[in-house]
Amino acid sequence: MTSLEFREVAHGSPNYRETVRLRDRLLRAPLGLSFSASELDDEADDRHLAGFDTTTGKLVACLVLTPVEDGIVKMRQVAVEPRLQGLGWGRLLVEFSERFAVENRIREIVLHARETVVGFYLKLGYAIEGAPFVEVTIPHRRMRKRLVI
Template identity: 85%
Template sequence: MTSLEFREVAHGSPDYRETVLLRERMLRTPLGLTFSAPELDDEAGDWHLAGFDTTTGELAACLVLTPLEGGFVKMRQVAVEPGLQGLGWGRLMVEFSERFAGKNGYREIVLHARETVVGFYLKLGYSIEGTPFVEVTIPHRRMRKRLVI
């Protein structure tokens, strides 16, 4: 079985560009959306985390952590290559990001989950807050998880 190596990738690097392509293909294109240059420029202050197949070196999963005030970080844009979904790599990607956030002094992760993946986050210990809302044209739920540091 192949394994993943998780690491931070630098904004603007070739690995970052790969994560943008995966996120756009999985999360934006199906909604008829694309990233704008200003949106990507705004990500310069975020952490970009990715999981790479240790055998092929290819990108398998990625996400973005956006620092917020008060010890919070927002997880967003979680994406896994379609042919690799269901193998537990999304879970491992999220768990890596939780450890990464904790090591960087964050106490809690917040996120806006698409309704279709709320169950995934519930299994990982996230709780739902508030009522459903629409973001990027589809229903979402606010969720959060306190990190054990």
């Protein structure tokens, strides 16, 4: 049985570059987009969290937490290998990120969820805020969750 190990990866590290490849393949390339060097440079102050298959050691899931203001981060670029979607690993990654946030004195997570995954975040306790909007050509919803510190 495969299991995951979650941890933070350092910006610019080999594991970080793996997260960029996964995010690019799953989230950007399907939209005809790719990361620019300046976009990746801008991620230097973000927290990069990743899930690794404990059997193979391969990176299979990741997300980014970007500081918004004191005590608030934006969760973005959540990606899970397609063959592993629907197995609960995305939920485990988000739950890990919430524990990580609390340990780092973050009291709130905000995100822009693609309409197709709003239900996923609702089940995890995130609330919809405001009307739908279009971001990178796709309908999104603003969502928020207050954490217990």
